[in-house]
Amino acid sequence: MTGKPILRLDDVSKRFGGVVAADEVTFSVFPGRIHGLIGPNGAGKSTLMNLISGIYRPDGGRIYFDGRDVTDAPSHKRAVMGIGRTFQTPRFLQRSSIRDNLLLGADLGSGYGYTASFFGRKVTGFEDYVEQLLEIAGFTFEWEDDISSLPYGQRKLLEIIRSLLGAPRVMLVDEPAAGLNSREIENAMGLLDFAAKEKNIGILLIEHSMDMIMNICRDIVVINFGRVIAAGTPAEIQSNEDVIVAYLGRNLEA
Amino acid sequence: MQGLNILLQPNVFMQLTINGVAMGMIYALMAMGLILLIRAIGVMNFAQGELLMLGAFITWGLTYQVKLPFVLMIPAAMLCFAFVGVVFMFVAYWPLRTASYPTATVISTMGAAMVIREIATITWGSLPLVSAPLVKGVVRVGSLRLQYQYLLTIAIGAVLIFLVFVLFEKLYAGRIMQAAAQDKYAAELLGIPTVLTTAATYIIVVTLASVGGYMIAPVFLVNVTLGTLQLRAFAGVVTGGFGSVKGAIVGSLFIGLVESYSSTFTTTYKDAVVFLVLIVVLLFRPQGLFGERVADKA
Amino acid sequence: MSKKKNAFLSMTVFKVAALSAAFAAFAFYTPRFTNDYSMMIMNVSLINFIAALGLSVMLGMGGQLSFAAVSFMGAGAYFVANLTNGRLGVIWEPVPVLAGAVLFAAFAAWICGAVLFRLGGTYFTFATIGFVQVTWSVYLNYKFLCGGPDGVSGIPVIRFLGMSPRNYHDWFYILLGFVLAAGFLIERVRKSRLGRSLASIRDNEIAAQTLGVNIYRTKVIAFTIAGALSGLAGGLYAMHNQFISSDLFTFDMATTYVIMTMLGGVNNTVGVFVGSILVTMLPEWLRPVQRYLKLSYGVGIILLMIFMPMGLAGLCNAVLKKLSKRILKKTRAEPDTLGWEK
Numbered sequence: 001m002t003g004k005p006i007l008r009l010d011d012v013s014k015r016f017g018g019v020v021a022a023d024e025v026t027f028s029v030f031p032g033r034i035h036g037l038i039g040p041n042g043a044g045k046s047t048l049m050n051l052i053s054g055i056y057r058p059d060g061g062r063i064y065f066d067g068r069d070v071t072d073a074p075s076h077k078r079a080v081m082g083i084g085r086t087f088q089t090p091r092f093l094q095r096s097s098i099r100d101n102l103l104l105g106a107d108l109g110s111g112y113g114y115t116a117s118f119f120g121r122k123v124t125g126f127e128d129y130v131e132q133l134l135e136i137a138g139f140t141f142e143w144e145d146d147i148s149s150l151p152y153g154q155r156k157l158l159e160i161i162r163s164l165l166g167a168p169r170v171m172l173v174d175e176p177a178a179g180l181n182s183r184e185i186e187n188a189m190g191l192l193d194f195a196a197k198e199k200n201i202g203i204l205l206i207e208h209s210m211d212m213i214m215n216i217c218r219d220i221v222v223i224n225f226g227r228v229i230a231a232g233t234p235a236e237i238q239s240n241e242d243v244i245v246a247y248l249g250r251n252l253e254a
Numbered sequence: 255m256q257g258l259n260i261l262l263q264p265n266v267f268m269q270l271t272i273n274g275v276a277m278g279m280i281y282a283l284m285a286m287g288l289i290l291l292i293r294a295i296g297v298m299n300f301a302q303g304e305l306l307m308l309g310a311f312i313t314w315g316l317t318y319q320v321k322l323p324f325v326l327m328i329p330a331a332m333l334c335f336a337f338v339g340v341v342f343m344f345v346a347y348w349p350l351r352t353a354s355y356p357t358a359t360v361i362s363t364m365g366a367a368m369v370i371r372e373i374a375t376i377t378w379g380s381l382p383l384v385s386a387p388l389v390k391g392v393v394r395v396g397s398l399r400l401q402y403q404y405l406l407t408i409a410i411g412a413v414l415i416f417l418v419f420v421l422f423e424k425l426y427a428g429r430i431m432q433a434a435a436q437d438k439y440a441a442e443l444l445g446i447p448t449v450l451t452t453a454a455t456y457i458i459v460v461t462l463a464s465v466g467g468y469m470i471a472p473v474f475l476v477n478v479t480l481g482t483l484q485l486r487a488f489a490g491v492v493t494g495g496f497g498s499v500k501g502a503i504v505g506s507l508f509i510g511l512v513e514s515y516s517s518t519f520t521t522t523y524k525d526a527v528v529f530l531v532l533i534v535v536l537l538f539r540p541q542g543l544f545g546e547r548v549a550d551k552a
Numbered sequence: 553m554s555k556k557k558n559a560f561l562s563m564t565v566f567k568v569a570a571l572s573a574a575f576a577a578f579a580f581y582t583p584r585f586t587n588d589y590s591m592m593i594m595n596v597s598l599i600n601f602i603a604a605l606g607l608s609v610m611l612g613m614g615g616q617l618s619f620a621a622v623s624f625m626g627a628g629a630y631f632v633a634n635l636t637n638g639r640l641g642v643i644w645e646p647v648p649v650l651a652g653a654v655l656f657a658a659f660a661a662w663i664c665g666a667v668l669f670r671l672g673g674t675y676f677t678f679a680t681i682g683f684v685q686v687t688w689s690v691y692l693n694y695k696f697l698c699g700g701p702d703g704v705s706g707i708p709v710i711r712f713l714g715m716s717p718r719n720y721h722d723w724f725y726i727l728l729g730f731v732l733a734a735g736f737l738i739e740r741v742r743k744s745r746l747g748r749s750l751a752s753i754r755d756n757e758i759a760a761q762t763l764g765v766n767i768y769r770t771k772v773i774a775f776t777i778a779g780a781l782s783g784l785a786g787g788l789y790a791m792h793n794q795f796i797s798s799d800l801f802t803f804d805m806a807t808t809y810v811i812m813t814m815l816g817g818v819n820n821t822v823g824v825f826v827g828s829i830l831v832t833m834l835p836e837w838l839r840p841v842q843r844y845l846k847l848s849y850g851v852g853i854i855l856l857m858i859f860m861p862m863g864l865a866g867l868c869n870a871v872l873k874k875l876s877k878r879i880l881k882k883t884r885a886e887p888d889t890l891g892w893e894k
Contacts, residue, residue: 053762079764091759093751095819100748107745108764114773117745166763298674300807349858357617358861361814364807365853372847485685485803492678526689529682533668536679540671 004067006031006202007052007083007170012061014044014051014226021047023226024061029170029202034192036217036234037206040246044226045206046088049172052204053085054078066169079108084168086159088175092147098158099143102130105165126165133161136194138187153184160191170202171195177209185209189216214238222246257519268398270514276404277486278510279411280306283466284487285494285502286418287459292496294435294455295347297359301367302463303484304374308338309464310471310480311374314385331468332461339460340453342366347452371478382475407469414462415503421458422499431455486513489532563876571822579728583721590836591720595792597832598727602734603785604812604828605821606778609738611810612819613747614774615754616673619806620664620680623687624779626801627660628653628786633704633796634697646710646791653787654780661779665772684803692798703797710791723792730788734781735821741777742821750774811853817865826864 005028014022021044029035037045050056052063054075062071070078092101106123134140137157141150150158156176163171176188189212195201207213213220213234220237222230224246230237237243260266284302291299312334316327346366350359389402422428434441434451441448467480474480486509494505509528516527586594603621610618631653635644668679691698698704709716710726717723741747749770752760760767790796799805812831817823838845860867 055758055761074766075761076764076766079762085762087759091756093755093759095755096748096751100751103745104748104752104763104765107748112745114744114746114749114770118740162763298677346854357611357615357814357818358857360617361810362854362857364811365850365857368846368850368853372844372850376843376847482803485681488678488681492675496674522693523689526686529685529689532682533679533686536671536675536682537667540675 003030005029006066007204008064009048009052010062010064012048012051012058012063014047014056014058020226022051022058025223025226025228026061027221027228027231029204030219031169031202032196032200033219034196034203034205034217036213036220037204037223038208038213038220039223043224045223046174047226048223049085049174049204049206052078052170052172053083079166080111082167082169083172084163084166084170085172086156086163086174086176088178090152090155090159092155092159094147096147097144098141098147098150101147102126102158102162102165105162109165109167129165130161133164133191133194136187136190137161138183138190153180156180157184157188157191160188160195164191164195164199164201168201170204173203173205175206175208177207177212185212188212192216261515261518265398266518269400270518271511272400272404272408274511274514275507276407276411276510277513278490278507279408280466280470280483281487281490281506281510282503283411283414283462284484285490285506286415286499287462288487288491289499289502290418290455290459293432294452295351295359297363298488299459300360300363300484301342301346301370302459302487303481304367304370305338305342305460305463306467306470306483307478307480308370308374309335309460309467310385310476311378311383311467312338312464313468314383314471314476315378317385318383331464335461335464336457338464339457342460343453343456347456367481371481374478378476380478382477385471385476387472403469403472410465410469414465418458418462418499427454486510486528489528493532493535563872567872579725583724588720591724592793593833593836594829595720595723595727596789597829598724598731599785599789599792600809600812600832601731601825601828602788603782604809604824605734605738606781606785607809607813608818608821608824609741609750609774609781610778611813612817612824613742613750613754614771615750616771616774617677617810618680618775618778619677619684619803619810620661620775621778621782621809622801622803622806623664623684624657624661624782625786625789626687626691626798627779628657628783629790629796629800630691630698630704630786631656631783632787632790633699633707636791637704637707639699639704643708646708647712650710650784650787650791654783657783657786658776658780661782662772662776665775665779669768669771669775681803684801684806688798688801688803691801698798701798703795703799704790705795707790707794707796709794710788727788727792730784731825734784735825738821746770746773814861815853815856815863817863817868820863820865820869823863823865823868 007029009025009027011024011026012022013020013024025048027035037048039045047056051058054070054073054077058071062069064070065078065081065083068081070081070083073081093104103123103126106126107117110123112121112123137154137160139154139157141154141158147155147158156179160171160173160176163173173192176192177185180188192203192205193216196203205213205217217234220230220232220234221228222237222240222243229242229246230240232240261270284306287305288299288302291297309331313327313331316322316330316334317324320330322330346362347359350362387401387403388406392399392401393405394400420428422432430441430446431451431454433444434446434448435455438448441451470480470483487506490506490509491502492505493508494501494503509532512531513524513528516524520527582594583591603625606624607618607621610616632646632649634640635642635649635652636646637643664683668676668683671679692701694700709723717726749760749765752763752765753767753770757767786796789800808831812827813824814827815831816825816827834849835842835845838848841848856863862869
């Protein structure tokens with residue numbers, strides 16, 4: 001592997017009651033690369049994302065971001081440092097306009113404080129950047145409309161855009177393709193590709209669509225029962241015995 | 255401290271303990287209702303004190319205006335409480351059950367509180383009314399003088415609390431009500447009529463608070479200001495740990511005792527002491543004295 | 553797209569123009585048709601607006617129900633009263649004292665918010681109820697600073713560069729100035745990062761965190777702003793009515809402020825303005841039916857929550873949106889006739 005990892009998990013564990021959701025998980029995310037995180041339902045993928053973005057605290061192990069130990073940093077601090085994310089079901093402000101929703105992302109990216117913003121400091125190039133991203137995302141909207149006026153697929157794409165506006169260095173993307181039509185999936189991949197190639201963002205991608213994973217990920221981590229069972233390139237993963245048994249095998253039974 | 259010396263005299267201490275537990279029982283009756291409502295409809299009822307006040311007025315009216323004898327007054331009062339409960343539910347909650355803004359339901363209970371207070375003022379006037387205690391006089395235990403009314407309040411409160419526990423823990427109807435409260439949608443799918451279970455909850459809540467009003471009437475006079483007692487019940491609910499009936503009862507008794515004991519130190523700042531204790535408890539044990547910390551899942 | 557953008561702009565311009573016209577008419581006509589007594593009540597409603605605006609920041613923008621407005625109003629009011637009427641042996645200039653009252657209330661709110669916001673959601677609300685009871689108890693009983701049950705009287709009116717209001721009509725214009733300033737301040741907050749962050753806390757705390765919003769700090773800031781506005785309102789009230797007592801700072805009054813905010817539209821400055829005036833003036837306007845006033849008031853609140861939980865402003869916005877959609881549909885069908893195109 002070349003270069004230094006931007007994000008590193010070191011023996012991270014988390015249990016809920018008797019359930020082990022993460023069991024000494026270790027892996028790294030590199031800038032400019034898309035890493036796939038796959039595993040059967042309930043394997044602990046979303047838990048890992050919540051651990052990385054600071055919504056949960058791990059019971060054991062450390063999390064390093066850009067060489068710094070962020071295991072005990074609160075969620076918002078990690079966001080400011082550059083850990084962005086999207087959610088399985090998009091989380092927007094339902095009672096605010098699309099503009100305000102996106103501005104929240106831009107606020108994070110700009111780093112202007114409340115006072116500067118109060119006295120009229122605006123985010124420069126905000127609208128241009130959004131237009132540029134919309135071109136990749138393949139849809140348009142009215143700035144002042146409510147979020148709810150957008151169809152589900154576009155909201156999911158918009159969440160990726162909002163995250164990009166926050167100028168992250170690592171992006172955690174949770175099932176971007178779920179509920180999207182094939183054209184929208186293409187566009188989602190376009191956005192992720194842009195983020196990795198143009199913005200040098202390290203991306204951790206949870207996805208059930210194997211097409212998407214095998215297409216755009218250079219590295220894949222497979223987990224089951226909270227434990228890493230395999231890691232490697234798509235080709236290696238596809239021929240890995242454990243993965244076929246644990247992951248594909250279970251899928252076939254179901 | 256002089257206050258402490260007074261408090262530690264055995265007689266005074268016993269006296270204050272009995273008073274405190276009695277008041278705590280009244281708060282507990284309201285607090286239990288609050289919890290039942292929070293479970294059933296998910297919001298705090300800011301009209302709880304007014305329901306207590308209305309109970310005091312209704313029983314006073316039945317006793318002194320309709321002049322019913324005690325044995326008839328009780329069933330008549332129960333009917334009234336049930337009626338109030340059903341009306342209260344259909345006015346202040348039912349139309350709002352699908353409200354998108356949870357604060358709306360809270361505010362609507364504030365509106366209901368105002369309505370109840372005004373109906374009471376219009377019907378009975380704003381002058382305090384005197385209500386005779388159920389059993390007059392005092393019991394002497396050694397040099398202790400305990401008022402019957404306080405002892406009776408403790409006894410009746412304990413019985414009611416026990417009955418509610420039996421209903422919810424042991425009886426089928428109570429289990430159905432709990433199930434409906436936990437998941438309305440699933441309950442409807444199972445054919446449980448949630449209108450009825452919610453109405454039953456409201457009737458129980460109103461009855462509990464009203465009995466509290468009836469018991470407290472001889473101590474405080476029947477007055478529209480009785481409604482302010484609900485803040486003590488809130489304090490009880492919160493100190494006990496939000497969401498558990500047991501916690502609410504213990505918390506209410508705790509508040510009653512704090513209030514009672516604090517009177518040896520200061521009478522002017524009694525209110526302040528009670529609520530300072532509430533704030534301090536909240537800060538050091540946000541989950542309440544007896545609650546468990548619940549981690550919310552993202 | 554630009555067509556619709558222009559249409560939106562026109563709507564905004566129209567809204568602003570209509571609002572300014574309505575406000576100017578209000579400022580111009582109210583004093584002409586109001587006697588001195590009613591003017592006094594009207595002035596109080598303007599003061600109430602300033603306090604309610606603080607609540608709107610907390611509840612409307614941030615979704616945090618706080619009852620503590622009256623506590624900080626009291627802080628501002630007693631601060632002004634004690635330092636201007638000579639009962640503590642000092643008679644200071646009203647304007648600096650008023651500024652001091654705002655700072656004092658803001659500071660108190662900052663401390664209080666920093667402590668109470670360690671609690672989340674409903675617990676916080678209950679802690680503020682407790683806080684209101686504690687402060688009320690102090691205002692009622694503490695003779696040295698709060699005058700005890702008698703309150704504090706003989707507070708001098710505001711004076712600036714040697715000028716003082718001669719009557720309640722003069723006061724009206726002074727208060728309008730404060731109202732405008734407070735209104736603009738809050739609108740500015742709404743359109744800045746602080747407003748958006750608060751909205752994100754209200755709507756989705758988890759999203760807020762992952763967008764870098766420090767929830768605790770943001771809430772405390774909002775609470776401080778609300779406290780400053782309450783302190784300003786309290787100080788103004790003291791100077792305006794020249795008498796204050798603990799009756800003004802009870803839990804009942806606290807609920808009244810919540811109702812003012814909700815009636816007009818919890819997240820809308822104009823709505824809060826209308827709500828404050830309605831709630832304060834209604835008892836005067838409906839004097840003939842005084843006996844049933846509070847009853848109808850309570851019924852009104854319930855009806856309001858059932859039919860328009862976002863208040864009058866919510867209703868207005870819904871209507872406006874429908875109208876503008878209809879107009880926009882028309883423009884799309886016949887773009888030239890309505891002339892949105894520039």
